[in-house]
Amino acid sequence: MIDAVALGLAGGLLAGLLGVGGGVVFVPGMVLLLGLAQQQAEATSLLAIIPAALVGTLCQRRYANVREHDALRLGASSVVGASAGVVLANALSGRALRIAFAVLLLLVALRVARRALRRA
Numbered sequence: 082m083i084d085a086v087a088l089g090l091a092g093g094l095l096a097g098l099l100g101v102g103g104g105v106v107f108v109p110g111m112v113l114l115l116g117l118a119q120q121q122a123e124a125t126s127l128l129a130i131i132p133a134a135l136v137g138t139l140c141q142r143r144y145a146n147v148r149e150h151d152a153l154r155l156g157a158s159s160v161v162g163a164s165a166g167v168v169l170a171n172a173l174s175g176r177a178l179r180i181a182f183a184v185l186l187l188l189v190a191l192r193v194a195r196r197a198l199r200r201a
Contacts (some may be wrong), residue, residue: 092130109182119182145146
């Protein structure tokens with residue numbers, strides 16, 4: 082239980098600070114700390130991120146950082162993508178999902194680092 086609370090605090094902090102948390106913190110944390118299977122961690126993360134996303138959005142809105150029109154388009158189109166992703170995630174092995182997840186995190190990290198270094 083303490084691991085889940087710590088994971089929630091870390092995910093919430095990173096969600097508010099960097100706009101991440103669900104996939105980047107919750108999924109690996111649930112697999113490594115809570116012993117969930119990859120599919121279970123991904124599915125649980127989808128539900129767990131809702132409160133942090135709502136609170137973070139409301140707080141960011143006070144700073145006029147939320148672009149509602151873009152958010153609505155992203156949200157509406159993500160419904161189709163999420164439905165397809167769930168089917169695919171349940172067709173793949175946990176190992177294949179963990180590898181795909183790790184590759185995605187590495188690619189994103191490299192791209193963000195590259196952009197940050199170019200602007201420095």
